[in-house]
Amino acid sequence: MSAISHRQKHKEELRRVILAAARDIFVRQGYESFSMRKLAEKIEYSPGSVYLHFKNKEELFECLVEDSFARLLKTLTDLRNGQEPTSPVEELKKGMRAYVEFGLRNPNDYRFAFMLRPPVKKREYKVHEAFDVLRFLVKRCVEQRCFRAVDVETTAQALWASVHGITSLLIQRPAFPWVARKELMAQVICTTVDGLAATPMANGSTRRASCKHP
Amino acid sequence: MSAISHRQKHKEELRRVILAAARDIFVRQGYESFSMRKLAEKIEYSPGSVYLHFKNKEELFECLVEDSFARLLKTLTDLRNGQEPTSPVEELKKGMRAYVEFGLRNPNDYRFAFMLRPPVKKREYKVHEAFDVLRFLVKRCVEQRCFRAVDVETTAQALWASVHGITSLLIQRPAFPWVARKELMAQVICTTVDGLAATPMANGSTRRASCKHP
Amino acid sequence: MSAISHRQKHKEELRRVILAAARDIFVRQGYESFSMRKLAEKIEYSPGSVYLHFKNKEELFECLVEDSFARLLKTLTDLRNGQEPTSPVEELKKGMRAYVEFGLRNPNDYRFAFMLRPPVKKREYKVHEAFDVLRFLVKRCVEQRCFRAVDVETTAQALWASVHGITSLLIQRPAFPWVARKELMAQVICTTVDGLAATPMANGSTRRASCKHP
Amino acid sequence: MSAISHRQKHKEELRRVILAAARDIFVRQGYESFSMRKLAEKIEYSPGSVYLHFKNKEELFECLVEDSFARLLKTLTDLRNGQEPTSPVEELKKGMRAYVEFGLRNPNDYRFAFMLRPPVKKREYKVHEAFDVLRFLVKRCVEQRCFRAVDVETTAQALWASVHGITSLLIQRPAFPWVARKELMAQVICTTVDGLAATPMANGSTRRASCKHP
DNA sequence: AATGAATGAGAGTTCATTCAT
DNA sequence: GATGAATGAACTCTCATTCAT
DSSP: OHHHHHHHHHHHHHHHHHHHHHHHHHHHHOGGGOOHHHHHHHHTSOHHHHTTTOSSHHHHHHHHHHHHHHHHHHHHHHHHSSSOOOOHHHHHHHHHHHHHHHHHHOHHHHIIIIISSOOOGGGHHHHHHHHHHHHHHHHHHHHTTSBOSOOHHHHHHHHHHHHHHHHHHHHHOTTSOOOOHHHHHHHHHHHHHHTTBSSOOSSHHHHHHTTSOO | OHHHHHHHHHHHHHHHHHHHHHHHHHHHHOSTTOOHHHHHHHHTSOHHHHTTTOSSHHHHHHHHHHHHHHHHHHHHHHHHTTSOOOOHHHHHHHHHHHHHHHHHHOHHHHIIIIISSOOOGGGHHHHHHHHHHHHHHHHHHHHTTSBOSOOHHHHHHHHHHHHHHHHHHHHHOTTSOOOOHHHHHHHHHHHHHHTTBSSOOSSHHHHHHTTSOO | OHHHHHHHHHHHHHHHHHHHHHHHHHHHHOSTTOOHHHHHHHHTSOHHHHTTTOSSHHHHHHHHHHHHHHHHHHHHHHHHSSSOOOOHHHHHHHHHHHHHHHHHHOHHHHIIIIISSOOOGGGHHHHHHHHHHHHHHHHHHHHTTSBOSOOHHHHHHHHHHHHHHHHHHHHHOTTSOOOOHHHHHHHHHHHHHHTTBSSOOSSHHHHHHTTSOO | OHHHHHHHHHHHHHHHHHHHHHHHHHHHHOGGGOOHHHHHHHHTSOHHHHTTTOSSHHHHHHHHHHHHHHHHHHHHHHHHSSSOOOOHHHHHHHHHHHHHHHHHHOHHHHIIIIISSOOOGGGHHHHHHHHHHHHHHHHHHHHTTSBOSOOHHHHHHHHHHHHHHHHHHHHHOTTSOOOOHHHHHHHHHHHHHHTTBSSOOSSHHHHHHHTSOO
16 A cells, blocks of 8 residues: 555656656757657656557657646636736736746746747637636626727737747847836836726826836 | 760769659658658659769758758748848838748748758758848848848848747638738738838828738 | 466456457567567556566567467367368378468468568477478378378478468468369369379369368 | 769669668567668768668568569469460469479569568559469369369468468578478379369379379 | 768667566 | 556657768
């Protein structure tokens, strides 16, 4: 009993070790130059041992992607739980910020989820789950008339484009002379969201104020 | 002399042929499964011959990237030439539309330029050249007070994020149930740009009107 | 005691299960693609478990060969028991028919016994046992003057060649446009045996008649 | 010019070397334990070099089979050319002897052609070509009334069985206490062929005489 | 300028077998 | 008695690259 559970534990632990090492190689050296052998060497096991945990390279990769998506999803859904609700627009902004911040804090995850390879069919639904969160937030803004009568789907997709754009660029082009991340993120989110507001601001300064702590 | 120039011509021609074939394989079969051998086979030369024109695989790849950037740049700079100038804001929008449309019309070029691999140092400046165009357009909007007194650099970067976001997502995730590309592009561009306008709109309808032909 | 014998039973049973599964894989997937792992998977035991019953792959294979030989031998020796004896020549023909029919009905056994791999030394005696039966049948024909004064050993070997030839060809080359198996077997057996008869036939028709029901 | 032809020569030579080495390994160590690496090592080239001459292991194997068949066929067809014709029956016997002798003199070839692996579809026709020779010889015997009115196809197949049987057994079971090969071959051929003769012999001795030098 | 032969390295994967538990 | 983890060696095959010709 204890022996079995110990083994079980060890197995799970090793699986995690493998995934972590693989993620590291994938990200550090690029998908192309990842190899099962390098992975084995890194974890100091024989090449065959990896196959005790993953059927093949492809399955391992898919696992990494799934994990990354799961973490992104958890981050997004955790937002709603355990917090006093504010306005729908603020919630939306918070969601967008959470998205970008997740990407910047976990660039490997974001890479696996959105940047590394064209998605295979069976993985597609993961994207939908993440997008659903955003769509919901937008929908509420429109329904509660915080937004003009924009098309929910189009708007949600446009907002996704914006947050994905800034996230992926910041991750992939760290050498570019970006302005401060905070300002940039605020600019992206406020500009895109505020433009959708139902009540046009009377002047620009107000608008900018609302972006102070995005 | 003529013989020499003929040879020169032939050499350049062959170089072009190699690049075209390489691009084709990269795009059709994916980066991972590209190989110098397949390339040689495709152009019906020996593997060694490729090395007479490119030092190695890496250099060849860099050439492809450069070409793609060059085409993007040409598209953007061509905009300004040979057209009666309208308002700075319209020019900016036009530039952004041109950027997205270039990506959608030449997904391979866009992939090479921005999506395929983390950029090496010496390629970095290419991105700057492209970004300079955008910065210039934004700057003019600000200088001519079409925009509020936003920070030019921050704004330009935010706008770049938006157009890159929509372009890369549309390219990489063709299976996603996107709304019509036109609407989406319009939404992205208008939402982000109009929110920057100096004169706040009195109501939403006006704003929407300005998006009719983005 | 009972517990021990139960264990004993179980052990023998498992051994049989392993052999059966192994034979099945060998035959269905070919010798080359047999593996201890596949075997273990098929019987739903761990790879290591197989080694509790067989020292290694080689020994397991030898067991299969032995079993196949045993079945062939049993088929041949069963012939003599429980049947009214006819003429020695008929008995010989019956033996040859039994040999071929065994091979055609149990191609796997025949393959293991004679076709799969060059025999190792220690397995050699099995062939002798089977051949002994044939030699005995031939010897009786000669001793009882049903046959001309041919050399028993030479004749027996020649007859073996004939029956092995037709059996192995039919097994290994099922795609060849064979005539009806019955006719072919009859032809092989009659032609080779009748030619040895002590009393030359007066005409062909008689001879053919004797082949009607070979 | 000379350079090219030298290269060509060298290439052909190397191809022959590879085939010879491969044949040797296949036969000495068995199909299962043949490997491209062992082959490369044997010829003292890198593993990759073999692939410059053969697409893969399968193709190499097929080449060996084809070559072996070609040699067998050449042996059989050479028989008819350049020799004074004797009786059809003698020709048939000569053909059968040639078949067996080819197998015994070139056991590797015979193994590749008939014993090593179940034939693939596209190789099937090779067998037909070889069999055609035998069928022709039998047919002539029947047409010229040297044989009784036996069915040509059935008879040819039965004769094939006999010669294949003795050839394959002698090759595969060298440890068996065979009688002298000559006697055995004679016995097999005479017994099977003489039994088909149109004019029944008056006594056994005559028949045996005809077998003295089969 | 172009070739084709060659290589060493390395890819993913499977294997028979062992052994602590 | 049975397991599952582990390994080292082997497999087929592809690769980028070099170099004599």
